[in-house]
Amino acid sequence: MSSLMGLIKALIPHIESQQERDEAFLAGAVDRCDLERRMREVDGHGRDHARALALGIGRH
Numbered sequence: 001m002s003s004l005m006g007l008i009k010a011l012i013p014h015i016e017s018q019q020e021r022d023e024a025f026l027a028g029a030v031d032r033c034d035l036e037r038r039m040r041e042v043d044g045h046g047r048d049h050a051r052a053l054a055l056g057i058g059r060h
Contacts, residue, residue: 022042029035
């Protein structure tokens with residue numbers, strides 16, 4: 001069974017986690033103001049997703 005999981009992991013390319021994508025987005029800031037704007041945007045996405053889950057609304 002573990003060899004099957006190893007094969008599946010080898011065949012599927014690495015998919016970035018949301019945290020990895022958020023960190024890369026924040027790292028691309030050019031100055032402090034841009035970083036703060038990006039932080040608000042990342043924080044807002046988290047609230048939007050949590051609200052959608054609580055209401056049973058999915059993005060399609």
